[in-house]
Amino acid sequence: MAENPAGPRMRSTPVPMHPGLQLLSDVTTALSAGVFSASAMDSLVVLLKRGLPASVCRLWVRQDDDLSYRAFAPEGDIPSPEVQAQMAQAIRAGTAEATDDSWDQLSLRVPLNHEGERLGLLEVRIARDGRETMARDVLSVIANVLTPLLASRELSKDLAFEVARRAREIEEQRRVIDSLPVGLYVIDRHYRVQAWNRKRETGTQGIPREKAIGRPIFDVLHRQPRELLRREFDEVFTSGRLQVYEAVGEDNRQYRISKIPMRQDDQEISHLITIGEDITEWKDVQGQIAQSEKLAAMGQLAAGIMHEINNPLATIGACIDAVAGYSDTVPAEARSKVDEYLRIMDSEVERCKRIVNNLLDLSRPRGGAKSEQDVNVVVEETLLLLKHHDRFKSLELRRDLAADLAPVMASKDQLIQIFMALMLNAADAMEARGTLTVHTGRNPARGDEVMIAFSDTGHGMAKADIQKIFEPFYTTKPHGRGTGLGLSICYTIIADHRGRIEVDSTLGRGSTFTVYLPMAHA
Numbered sequence: 403m404a405e406n407p408a409g410p411r412m413r414s415t416p417v418p419m420h421p422g423l424q425l426l427s428d429v430t431t432a433l434s435a436g437v438f439s440a441s442a443m444d445s446l447v448v449l450l451k452r453g454l455p456a457s458v459c460r461l462w463v464r465q466d467d468d469l470s471y472r473a474f475a476p477e478g479d480i481p482s483p484e485v486q487a488q489m490a491q492a493i494r495a496g497t498a499e500a501t502d503d504s505w506d507q508l509s510l511r512v513p514l515n516h517e518g519e520r521l522g523l524l525e526v527r528i529a530r531d532g533r534e535t536m537a538r539d540v541l542s543v544i545a546n547v548l549t550p551l552l553a554s555r556e557l558s559k560d561l562a563f564e565v566a567r568r569a570r571e572i573e574e575q576r577r578v579i580d581s582l583p584v585g586l587y588v589i590d591r592h593y594r595v596q597a598w599n600r601k602r603e604t605g606t607q608g609i610p611r612e613k614a615i616g617r618p619i620f621d622v623l624h625r626q627p628r629e630l631l632r633r634e635f636d637e638v639f640t641s642g643r644l645q646v647y648e649a650v651g652e653d654n655r656q657y658r659i660s661k662i663p664m665r666q667d668d669q670e671i672s673h674l675i676t677i678g679e680d681i682t683e684w685k686d687v688q689g690q691i692a693q694s695e696k697l698a699a700m701g702q703l704a705a706g707i708m709h710e711i712n713n714p715l716a717t718i719g720a721c722i723d724a725v726a727g728y729s730d731t732v733p734a735e736a737r738s739k740v741d742e743y744l745r746i747m748d749s750e751v752e753r754c755k756r757i758v759n760n761l762l763d764l765s766r767p768r769g770g771a772k773s774e775q776d777v778n779v780v781v782e783e784t785l786l787l788l789k790h791h792d793r794f795k796s797l798e799l800r801r802d803l804a805a806d807l808a809p810v811m812a813s814k815d816q817l818i819q820i821f822m823a824l825m826l827n828a829a830d831a832m833e834a835r836g837t838l839t840v841h842t843g844r845n846p847a848r849g850d851e852v853m854i855a856f857s858d859t860g861h862g863m864a865k866a867d868i869q870k871i872f873e874p875f876y877t878t879k880p881h882g883r884g885t886g887l888g889l890s891i892c893y894t895i896i897a898d899h900r901g902r903i904e905v906d907s908t909l910g911r912g913s914t915f916t917v918y919l920p921m922a923h924a
């Protein structure tokens with residue numbers, strides 16, 4: 403006989419479940435997600451109300467403020483604000499379990515406490531119809547299920563709050579360091595980058611934050627010598643003292659680098675902050691101040707001795723003239739020698755006078771009062787004066803003069819003096835061959851300034867030499883050709899006009915000297 407592989411056939415007849423168990427099964431299904439949610443609580447109270455059945459069913463849950471309680475309840479059971487406040491107070495006070503039972507109605511209130519915290523309360527009102535025990539049992543099971551759910555919600559609420567607070571703090575700190583006008587980064591004791599601000603991302607030396615964070619600083623700043631960098635960091639880590647030094651970046655700008663040790667809770671140094679400030683402009687200003695002070699001191703000295711030197715020079719000049727008057731009495735064979743010596747003495751005395759006068763210009767530039775001047779007109783007048791100069795005859799000259807240029811307040815004689823000094827220098831640098839371009843216009847970077855630029859195609863200057871050209875007596879010209887005072891005087895005069903002079907030069911290619919003067923009606 404063939405056996406039925408499926409075994410004896412069974413008929414499935416539904417066995418009625420105990421109503422308490424049915425209710426528990428429904429409730430646990432509603433809570434099956436295992437996490438607290440308002441919709442799960444709403445279904446819970448509806449199921450409870452129907453399943454017990456109850457005339458009132460509410461689940462009270464403590465709110466974020468740790469004081470008030472929210473009631474989850476089916477439509478008709480939502481409590482009034484007064485009831486809500488009373489219940490909250492009763493739960494807090496631990497008196498909520500006292501109920502007002504009547505002969506046919508029974509209130510059941512099951513507290514949901516966890517580690518002494520009153521997280522909530524289950525409240526139902528049922529009829530005294532013999533099913534009270536079942537209701538009590540069901541409620542206590544549900545309370546056991548609900549309490550850990552509420553507890554974990556509180557915990558995650560605290561955690562979420564803490565995470566949000568920390569994130570906010572970090573975000574605020576980041577905003578602060580991002581808004582700093584200095585490049586800043588932080589490394590930990592393992593030389594790993596922990597912070598990298600916005601400014602450190604910009605500029606030619608900038609590196610994007612995501613390429614820096616978490617990586618060893620030596621890999622990030624791979625162009626800097628590793629050993630040197632490590633030594634600098636270690637010095638701060640071991641000494642605990644701030645280190646400051648200056649450096650020139652690849653972009654040729656000057657930086658002040660500060661390395662600051664960072665301690666947490668006064669313990670040992672955990673991090674190191676490096677701050678890089680661009681101090682190029684500040685250095686320039688410092689240099690200019692030093693330069694003006696030096697020139698002013700020189701000028702004062704010159705003014706002091708000028709009188710003492712001018713008088714003897716005048717005497718020597720007069721003596722030379724007198725001696726020249728006796729030249730007839732000199733024997734014929736010596737006459738040409740005597741005349742030659744007298745001429746040399748005369749020209750050297752003249753040279754001394756010129757130097758003394760130039761030096762005097764350093765202390766108080768002469769040239770009279772200032773009035774409104776059109777720099778284009780002054781440029782033309784200077785060119786007229788230079789036209790017959792030997793050094794100018796074979797040069798090509800280009801004018802690029804802006805029309806409708808605003809006037810400046812200046813002494814015309816002094817403007818001629820500086821334009822002439824700059825153009826003679828240009829001519830010297832080109833050794834009488836090349837192109838001199840005179841450009842005038844409004845300073846594109848500042849609307850309130852007029853600029854006058856003299857560009858030559860001469861021998862130019864090395865960077866190191868540019869630093870020295872405004873020093874009095876610095877000259878590279880043959881003896882007797884230059885005194886080295888031309889640019890120092892330009893500097894003083896321009897400063898007296900509240901202007902600036904800037905140099906741009908490339909060795910072997912040429913130079914541009916640019917004078918900036920404030921407009922008269924800026």
Ligand SMILES: Nc1ncnc2c1ncn2[C@@H]1O[C@H](COP(=O)(O)OP(=O)(O)OP(=O)(O)O)[C@@H](O)[C@H]1O
Nearest residue numbers: 827828831871877878879884885886887888889913
């Ligand atoms: N356009 C230029 N191109 C190249 N070098 C320049 C230029 N202008 C100035 N210099 C350099 O700067 C030095 C100083 O110039 P400065 O005008 O102060 O003195 P100088 O021309 O040598 O003498 P002085 O002007 O007193 O006759 C020059 O000797 C030269 O080396």
Ligand SMILES: [Mg+2]
Nearest residue numbers: 823827888889
């Ligand atoms: Mg000169």
